[in-house]
């Protein structure tokens with residue numbers, strides 16, 4: 580991909596991005612992922628502390644392991660999810676990362692009052708940049724607890740002091756033509772003075 584291929588206005592990127600849950604096998608390369616991380620760290624950061632940290636996981640066995648752990652935890656806890664969603668999420672053939680070729684976990688080693696906000700802002704930048712590159716992405720909140728489990732962190736190679744906040748899968752959409760942004764309600768304004 581050349582620089583000119585990546586030209587898309589920020590409004591086009593915001594309007595066109597959508598969660599992608601079906602991926603081609605193609606694994607994003609280091610250079611492309613590095614560009615996404617560079618976009619992520621351009622996000623606003625409280626007190627300019629830049630306390631976000633990034634973990635890039637492309638190893639299939641590790642992704643499978645995190646998925647299995649998250650599903651097992653969900654089955655054990657049955658917490659607050661509607662019955663249908665629970666059945667779908669714990670089905671044997673369900674993979675919480677939808678077999679995406681890459682997972683970028685944004686988190687911190689120094690959790691503080693604003694670090695979650697920093698991580699989520701970085702995540703949105705990353706997803707918009709991915710969209711502008713023709714890549715799909717999806718936040719996988721279901722992975723957070725598993726990624727913060729001591730045994731999983733050790734198995735995956737994450738630093739013990741790392742707290743995962745925003746897991747985002749990334750990859751080439753399997754069927755780009757089938758993607759379309761999901762609708763939104765108009766902004767619900769409670770005050771406009």
Ligand SMILES: Cc1cc2nc3c(=O)[nH]c(=O)nc-3n(C[C@H](O)[C@H](O)[C@H](O)COP(=O)(O)O)c2cc1C
Nearest residue numbers: 596597598599600675717718719720721722760761
């Ligand atoms: C905090 C958060 C957690 C999410 N967790 C998951 C998840 O675990 N699995 C999933 O398939 N999508 C997850 N999503 C994606 C949402 O389902 C998706 O963004 C929403 O349906 C709106 O669709 P859109 O992103 O295509 O506009 C999550 C999104 C957010 C913001």
